[in-house]
Amino acid sequence: MTGRELHWEIDGQDVAVRIEESTAGGIFRFGEQNIPFTYISRHRHGGWVSVDGKPHEFYVLQDRGSHTVWLDGRTYRLERANKGRPSEAAELARGDCRITALMPGRILRIEVAVGDTVAEKQILATMESMKMETSLLAPMAGRVAAIHCRPGQIVEMGELLIVIEE
Amino acid sequence: MIRKILIANRGEIAIRISHTLREMGIAAAGLFTDPDSEALHRRSMDEAHRIESYLDANEIVRVALECGANAVHPGYGFLSESTSLSSACEKAGITFIGPQTETIRSMGDKLEARRLMQAAGVPVLPAWESNPPASEYPVLVKAVGGGGGKGMRLVQKPSELADAMAAAAREAGNAFNDARVFIEKYVTKPRHIELQVVGDTHGNVVHAFERECSIQRRHQKIIEETPSPAVSPELRATMGATAVAAAKAVAYRGAGTVEFILDAEGRHYFLEMNTRLQVEHPVTEMTTGIDLVREQVRIAEGHPISFKQADLRQTGHSIECRIYAEVPEENFRPDTGTIAVFRPPTGPGVRLDCGVEEGSSVTIDYDPLMAKLIVWAPTRDAAIERMKRSLHDFVLLGVRTNIEFLGRIISSRDFASGNLDTHLIDRNAALLHSPAGTLPIEALLAASLSASPATNGASSSFSNVWTSGAWRNT
Incomplete structure (x- = not known):
């Protein structure tokens, strides 16, 4: 038996689980529950595990701390809790809001300039991806503090585009 | 006699066309762009040629001439309904598998199409x-x-x-x-019903019944079926005759689709004519036994249609779901990524027209349609159950998909009742989200078994859905 403890972030809570396993199976400890499981088979992306006598097929894909789990016809998304992670909000002055790219794509137009006052839901920029375009809207009223992109620029998902301050 | 056909398209439709060509003993030549250099469709052809853009008619015709293809199949989208490819083919002496340039032009102009249809006695709004x-x-x-x-x-x-x-x-x-x-x-509760037509160069036109395409998001169909639960045998006969009259009015050649709006009172009105193979053509193939691509090729060779109206029957029921790389919960934003796990459903009455496999990249360059899942069963209820089962079995990880969302629509009471209209999704916004509920302990176990012991790096964070407006097709 080898044991390991993992932390998941579920509904904003840090949830600790512990696995004690051998090659055939083991015990999954979660809160007060001790759940025995048996492996039926395993492969690179998942396996087949029996819990309480019921078999469950699963696939898991890891992307850094994010885990996508396919189990019995449904998909779940789980995040590893990372206590040491510097909070993004802490890097910013209070009340600031970062507009990031929802999709990899191309910036078509920027509708505001630094210093502009914007209303909630006002269009800040328009971007295009996969033959579709969408507007990036101000999530709150405020002032444009910074613009980190220009028309025509190819951006990655999550790239910082615009900062709005209260 | 057609020896080699250049397929001027990509993804699932290019592959679907190549299947029929190989069965007919016709060489299939394909095209690929740089972002598609490792795409599945490139490897599904007898040969494939690099081009800059699927939208450059002159480049496509040049490749056809160089590789000795004497016909071009445009598929759907891209240049299929633009006169540039059909006229460039004509000038080069290459057969364009589709209607005459003049038909494409007149049906592409909605006002002219209305005038022509009205003159042919087709009801218009x-x-x-x-x-x-x-x-x-x-x-x-x-x-x-x-x-x-x-x-x-x-x-x-x-x-x-x-x-x-x-x-x-x-x-x-x-x-x-x-x-x-x-x-x-404006029709307030419209159903979208379309008729498949086939015309040849000998003046014959037949219809291959209807397809119901009322389940749409962003004016794009996502679930199609035939027969339509709204179409009675009498209405089918009337709409079929109307569609044939519409096709005859423009001397239609090849496979085409006449789209109608059906209002709440059961009256139908001409919407537009699609002068190409439709995305949803497989449901017609499943219920009639016709291979529409084979028919297109034969008609392009000058043969008469291989069946008469009286030969055609609708057998059983077929439903198609379009599998997109997108996130329904977030305004249907398209998603990109590499497909890490791909295990499609199989079984009796299950057909998958698919452009991807394990390892495929879904990029920002093209439409996010990855595959079409089509089922056939003897009745509509059995087809719904088969589709539910097939969607349940479909594992595709690495890019977000609409698979579970499709499952929720197919399982909804509105869909089961057959009481459909184009606003069904807007009305049932709850279907956009997975049902709330606790995470099953088995999912937490599965994630924990697969997780590496140490946390590595922060998860990427991106802004909330409410900073984005709706996605629009361009």
Whole structure:
């Protein structure tokens, strides 16, 4: 038996689980529950595990701390809790809001300039991806503090585009 | 005699066309761009040639001439309904697998199409060039050269008309290089019903029954089926005769589709004609036994249609679901990524027209349609159960998909009742989200078994869905 403890972030809570396993199976400890499981088979992306006598097929894909789990016809998304992670909000002055790219794509137009006052839901920029375009809207009223992109620029998902301050 | 066909398309449709060609003993030549250099469709052809863009008609014709293809199949989308490819083929002496250039041109102009259809006795919706009587509101402003919801505006009252027409004209001008708009009566609870037609060069036209395509998001169909639960045998006969009259009015050659709006009172009106193979053509193939691509090729070779109207029967029921790389919960934003796990459903009555496999990249360059899942069963209820089972079995990880969302629509009471209209998704916004509920302990176990012992790096964070407006087709 080898044991390991993992932390998941579920509904904003840090949830600790512990696995004690051998090659055939083991015990999954979660809160007060001790759940025995048996492996039926395993492969690179998942396996087949029996819990309480019921078999469950699963696939898991890891992307850094994010885990996508396919189990019995449904998909779940789980995040590893990372206590040491510097909070993004802490890097910013209070009340600031970062507009990031929802999709990899191309910036078509920027509708505001630094210093502009914007209303909630006002269009800040328009971007295009996969033959579709969408507007990036101000999530709150405020002032444009910074613009980190220009028309025509190819951006990655999550790239910082615009900062709005209260 | 056609020896080699250049397939001027990509993804699932290029592969589907190549299947029939290989069965017919015709060489399939394909095209790929740089982002598609490792795409599945490139490897599904007898040969494939690199081009800059699927939208360059001259480049496509040059490749056809160089590789010795004597016909070009445009598939759907891209250049299939643009006269540039059909006329470039004509000039080069290459067979274009589709209707005559003049048919594509006249059906691409919504006002001219309306005029031609009206003259042929096909019912059309009331329309105006400007200022409809106040009693006719709400009305729809539409682009003359448009499609896919571009240049379209719903107008509730006369005071809003001028602004809506200006905005629609601007959008249409940008999208289609044609800023003309017109006003059409708005049907409040429309069903979208289309008729498959096939015409040959000998003047024969037959219809292969209807497809119901009322389940749409962003004016794009996502679930199609045949027979339509709204179409009685009498209505089918009437709409079939109307579709044949419509096709005869333009001496239609090849496979085409006449789209109708069916209103709540069961009256049908001509919407537009699609002068190509439709995305949803497989449901017709499953219930009639016709191979529409084979028929297209034979007609292009000058053969008469291989069946008569009286030979055709609808057997059983077929449903198609379009599998997109997108996130329904977030305004249907398209997603990209590499497919890490791909295990499609199998079994009796299950067909998958698919453009991806494990390892495929879904990029920002093209439409996010990855595959079409089609089922057949003897009855509509059995087809619904089969589709539910197939969607349940479909594992595709690495890019977000609409698979579970499709499952929720298929399992909804509205869908089961057959009481469909194009606003079903807007009305059932709850279907957009997975049902709330606790995470099953088995999912937490599965994640924990697979997780590496140490946390590595922060998860990427990106802004909330509410910073984005709706996605629009361009």
